[in-house]
Amino acid sequence: MSEQATRISEKVSAILDKYRHEEGMLVSILQDIQAEYNHLPKDALVEVSRRLGIPLTQVYSVATFFKAFSLTPRGRHSIHVCLGTACHVRGAVRVLDEVERELGIKAGETTADLKYTLERVNCVGACALGPIVIVDDQFSGEMTIDKVKPMLTSYD
Ligand code: FES
Structure with missing residues (x-):
């Protein structure tokens, strides 16, 4: 063993x-x-x-x-990018693209250093503030591509 x-x-x-x-x-x-x-x-x-x-x-x-269980290693931080209709029309796809570019992974994947797992979600009920990105339990509204890098660097 x-x-x-x-x-x-x-x-x-x-x-x-x-x-x-x-x-x-x-x-x-x-x-x-x-x-x-x-x-x-x-x-x-x-x-x-x-x-x-x-x-x-x-x-x-x-x-x-159970969705809470994962058979593959997950990152210490989970990032959920909302791609519901309201967030979509406000530019969520560009935000997701930028997160993917910054992390070098696609939605559904985990970074090699096991820091982040990136996922897309549908409406999380905060449409008026879209596009919404949730890191762990923290909601960020009115996300833009310029806010992505500062958001990512704020986590250990
Ligand atoms: S569509 Fe994103 S919060 Fe509703």
Whole structure:
């Protein structure tokens, strides 16, 4: 077993202990693993399956059912660019293009340094302030391409 797999195994073990190895706590167990790694590593899912004695397919079906879970590494910060109709007509596509250009990734991807995950969303209910960009929980309204770089450099 690789060093990383051993570390994951130990961490999963501690999380399972916390939930007393109860199969009914699978969602909470996966939430804790996601919080630890910012995604659900394959080795962790295999370990959960093995230790709880439930099929790996069952673990994967829960892991892929909830949108909050990710099977691929995510950035420390999530950027959501609204492309709903109101934001779209106010220039959201140009804003998204600029974010993609600055980060060197496309929507749906994560930067290689795992700093940012970029996603597009539809209306987030703040149309009057569009275009809207949300970084983590912070809304920025009336976004322009000039505001993109200062916004990105303000995060660690
Ligand atoms: S369309 Fe972007 S907030 Fe409504």
